[in-house]
Amino acid sequence: MYELVHQEKNSRARTGIIHTAHGDVLTPAFVAVATRASVKAVEPAAIEEIGVQIVISNSYHLHLRPGEETIAGLGGLHGFSGWNRPTMTDSGGFQVFSLGAGKEHGVGKVASIFPGEDRPRQPGNYKQGRSLVRLTEEGVHFRSIIDGSDRFFSPESVIELERKLGADIILVLDECTSPLHDYAYTKNAMARTHRWAERALAAFDRLRDDPGFPNPDQHLFGIVQGGAYEDLRTESARVIGGMDFAGFAIGGSLGKSKADMYRVLDWTIPLLPDDKPRHLLGIGEIADIFAAVRRGIDTFDCAAPTRIARNGTVFVKGAPRHRINLRNARFRNDPRPIDEACDCFTCRHHSRAYLRHLCRTGELSFYRLATIHNLRFLTRLMADIRTAIAADRFAALEEEWKAGG
Amino acid sequence: MYELVHQEKNSRARTGIIHTAHGDVLTPAFVAVATRASVKAVEPAAIEEIGVQIVISNSYHLHLRPGEETIAGLGGLHGFSGWNRPTMTDSGGFQVFSLGAGKEHGVGKVASIFPGEDRPRQPGNYKQGRSLVRLTEEGVHFRSIIDGSDRFFSPESVIELERKLGADIILVLDECTSPLHDYAYTKNAMARTHRWAERALAAFDRLRDDPGFPNPDQHLFGIVQGGAYEDLRTESARVIGGMDFAGFAIGGSLGKSKADMYRVLDWTIPLLPDDKPRHLLGIGEIADIFAAVRRGIDTFDCAAPTRIARNGTVFVKGAPRHRINLRNARFRNDPRPIDEACDCFTCRHHSRAYLRHLCRTGELSFYRLATIHNLRFLTRLMADIRTAIAADRFAALEEEWKAGG
Numbered sequence: 001m002y003e004l005v006h007q008e009k010n011s012r013a014r015t016g017i018i019h020t021a022h023g024d025v026l027t028p029a030f031v032a033v034a035t036r037a038s039v040k041a042v043e044p045a046a047i048e049e050i051g052v053q054i055v056i057s058n059s060y061h062l063h064l065r066p067g068e069e070t071i072a073g074l075g076g077l078h079g080f081s082g083w084n085r086p087t088m089t090d091s092g093g094f095q096v097f098s099l100g101a102g103k104e105h106g107v108g109k110v111a112s113i114f115p116g117e118d119r120p121r122q123p124g125n126y127k128q129g130r131s132l133v134r135l136t137e138e139g140v141h142f143r144s145i146i147d148g149s150d151r152f153f154s155p156e157s158v159i160e161l162e163r164k165l166g167a168d169i170i171l172v173l174d175e176c177t178s179p180l181h182d183y184a185y186t187k188n189a190m191a192r193t194h195r196w197a198e199r200a201l202a203a204f205d206r207l208r209d210d211p212g213f214p215n216p217d218q219h220l221f222g223i224v225q226g227g228a229y230e231d232l233r234t235e236s237a238r239v240i241g242g243m244d245f246a247g248f249a250i251g252g253s254l255g256k257s258k259a260d261m262y263r264v265l266d267w268t269i270p271l272l273p274d275d276k277p278r279h280l281l282g283i284g285e286i287a288d289i290f291a292a293v294r295r296g297i298d299t300f301d302c303a304a305p306t307r308i309a310r311n312g313t314v315f316v317k318g319a320p321r322h323r324i325n326l327r328n329a330r331f332r333n334d335p336r337p338i339d340e341a342c343d344c345f346t347c348r349h350h351s352r353a354y355l356r357h358l359c360r361t362g363e364l365s366f367y368r369l370a371t372i373h374n375l376r377f378l379t380r381l382m383a384d385i386r387t388a389i390a391a392d393r394f395a396a397l398e399e400e401w402k403a404g405g
Numbered sequence: 406m407y408e409l410v411h412q413e414k415n416s417r418a419r420t421g422i423i424h425t426a427h428g429d430v431l432t433p434a435f436v437a438v439a440t441r442a443s444v445k446a447v448e449p450a451a452i453e454e455i456g457v458q459i460v461i462s463n464s465y466h467l468h469l470r471p472g473e474e475t476i477a478g479l480g481g482l483h484g485f486s487g488w489n490r491p492t493m494t495d496s497g498g499f500q501v502f503s504l505g506a507g508k509e510h511g512v513g514k515v516a517s518i519f520p521g522e523d524r525p526r527q528p529g530n531y532k533q534g535r536s537l538v539r540l541t542e543e544g545v546h547f548r549s550i551i552d553g554s555d556r557f558f559s560p561e562s563v564i565e566l567e568r569k570l571g572a573d574i575i576l577v578l579d580e581c582t583s584p585l586h587d588y589a590y591t592k593n594a595m596a597r598t599h600r601w602a603e604r605a606l607a608a609f610d611r612l613r614d615d616p617g618f619p620n621p622d623q624h625l626f627g628i629v630q631g632g633a634y635e636d637l638r639t640e641s642a643r644v645i646g647g648m649d650f651a652g653f654a655i656g657g658s659l660g661k662s663k664a665d666m667y668r669v670l671d672w673t674i675p676l677l678p679d680d681k682p683r684h685l686l687g688i689g690e691i692a693d694i695f696a697a698v699r700r701g702i703d704t705f706d707c708a709a710p711t712r713i714a715r716n717g718t719v720f721v722k723g724a725p726r727h728r729i730n731l732r733n734a735r736f737r738n739d740p741r742p743i744d745e746a747c748d749c750f751t752c753r754h755h756s757r758a759y760l761r762h763l764c765r766t767g768e769l770s771f772y773r774l775a776t777i778h779n780l781r782f783l784t785r786l787m788a789d790i791r792t793a794i795a796a797d798r799f800a801a802l803e804e805e806w807k808a809g810g
Contacts, residue, residue, distance in 0.1 A: 039770075353485070361470055364772050
């Protein structure tokens with residue numbers, strides 16, 4: 001499914017094409033987050049118009065609502081949502097283990113461990129003191145955050161769940177560790193993730209020719225774990241990288257700093273096969289995009305660009321961190337678009353002054369307009385990155401963005 | 406500005422054209438509510454695509470945020486919002502007097518008197534026991550619900566405010582009474598409203614040739630008051646109807662039932678000049694639309710069709726009250742559009758099952774998709790009404806909708 005088009009001379013950055021039953025993805029590419037089969041605040045047709053090539057939904061959330069049977073009955077995620085372009089599903093491992101991690105470490109709040117992620121809602125019938133997650137070799141028992149009911153995910157059941165959802169690229173169930181897990185715990189979790197990966201591959205093979213699923217042409221990605229420990233990451237990259245997956249994701253704890261994260265990529269990527277795509281889970285700051293692409297990442301997803309948009313923060317090249325916040329009083333009478341150089345719907349139609357007004361008065365249309373801009377901005381950035389790589393001048397582009405930001 | 410095209414033989418229903426500097430409005434027409442210069446959840450370009458001909462914004466809300474100077478500086482409401490079609494502004498009288506009515510009657514909550522309207526937010530520095538509104542012959546003093554600051558509206562200051570906002574049709578400041586006001590109070594308020602109407606007309610004439618406003622071609626509408634009292638309504642219709650307004654709105658209390666409201670229209674409309682348009686403030690249920698048009702109303706505005714959409718209630722001809730609620734479990738696996746006969750974006754792209762999922766999970770895109778459908782439904786209904794009137798068969802169309810609903 002992956003075609004390597006151009007490997008840059010001076011870095012690991014590369015361009016390529018991921019072929020799927022719902023179209024091609026030119027890489028490097030940003031994967032827009034559509035957790036519940038919807039990019040927050042923007043309908044699928046507008047996502048396509050922006051030029052977003054691929055979205056990622058979450059199997060865990062969709063299992064809870066509306067349920068995979070409903071989605072399968074309506075033609076899988078593509079038929080259900082009306083988004084007819086390439087789609088990924090995350091396995092939900094991260095969400096399941098997030099429920100338990102706070103308790104294990106006595107931290108109290110999951111949000112303090114996973115600051116970038118939405119905090120799970122507390123269900124009305126949540127019982128204090130009863131763990132939400134129980135892990136066995138077979139799989140993981142957890143309680144629904146919607147109604148408190150008992151649920152069970154195994155490597156096999158998640159493959160079946162994802163086959164029902166019908167995304168083009170699906171991820172295995174992994175045991176997700178946090179930066180607070182120690183070496184021994186992380187090593188055990190990694191070993192289990194490797195055993196689960198074998199089971200997921202076997203389940204995927206068993207169901208491969210089953211005609212009862214909406215998308216016959218799915219591709220399964222493995223997930224490299226191992227925390228921020230060099231020997232574990234290299235072991236996981238060798239083991240997972242040696243299995244018959246269509247591509248690989250790098251998941252779990254990427255350490256406590258950007259430097260840690262970059263080291264994880266440096267340890268891992270050289271050990272993965274060059275002829276398969278590499279996805280980085282949950283990363284999307286502009287500096288991180290450049291750092292990851294330079295190290296050989298092809299795709300990454302992140303909720304931050306759309307989440308910050310809803311809070312008034314929009315991308316402008318050259319502003320501090322390439323961002324402005326539209327709530328700021330200096331935009332009150334500003335007739336200019338967010339970004340003079342942007343061709344998105346929002347910049348073609350509306351001024352900073354009007355957008356600031358919508359944001360401050362809580363008008364719902366603001367969320368969509370700001371999200372459209374941020375996604376278009378990233379889409380154009382990724383196109384520029386692909387062009388730079390093709391000309392072996394990725395480093396120059398990265399310098400240009402460092403200087404401006 | 407108003408051209409009467411066809412007066413039906415068997416009722417007061419009529420078709421016409423309101424000519425404005427930003428285009429024509431074919432009447433009868435529904436006026437979409439864009440309180441803060443934005444139809445809630447839908448950007449202006451989509452409102453135009455739906456076929457909405459005219460929107461109404463609220464001078465009171467826009468005075469508080471972002472302020473009329475900001476809007477005037479960006480070219481008035483049209484330049485500010487990017488909506489380049491006909492626009493009205495309400496004077497804000499209703500909102501100002503809503504702040505006081507609860508206290509005067511000891512009812513406690515404005516919402517219990519004006520159940521159809523958004524309740525004003527309580528500001529952080531609101532002092533218990535201090536009235537929010539003080540009325541004099543000169544005008545009305547009130548406190549900002551945003552920051553508690555003292556504000557003053559007079560018939561003259563509201564004309565200047567609306568000239569800065571630049572809508573095509575603007576309404577005078579009136580003293581708005583509630584169904585709980587007695588005959589004596591309502592009579593006094595009506596008399597003051599008549600005096601204020603003269604002052605508003607004089608102020609409008611004084612500012613007519615002032616080049617400092619964004620829209621030189623505005624039209625001022627008077628407002629008929631008088632509560633649910635026949636002698637007051639007929640007096641008000643004669644007095645206001647005899648003044649040199651471009652059109653007339655029917656405002657204030659329309660009584661405590663639909664029958665009361667229909668009587669107010671029966672008393673009032675025959676006394677208004679036939680060569681000027683008539684607007685009914687705050688009415689929008691389907692049965693009421695037919696009742697009002699049959700009695701000679703040309704335009705009306707109502708927040709309900711967009712508000713109920715955001716709560717999951719969408720129009721389907723023939724359903725009970727021509728509505729369904731998408732939260733209902735029976736739509737869980739329903740692959741059909743909201744309405745098979747509808748040509749709106751939502752019905753062309755998405756199933757009831759997907760929309761139900763978005764609604765139940767609180768996805769922001771739901772609000773826009775549901776609102777688009779309800780506005781398109783009303784836009785098509787109004788076109789059908791105009792066609793029926795042109796053929797002198799309005800009563801048959803009304804019967805058809807009564808039978809189906």
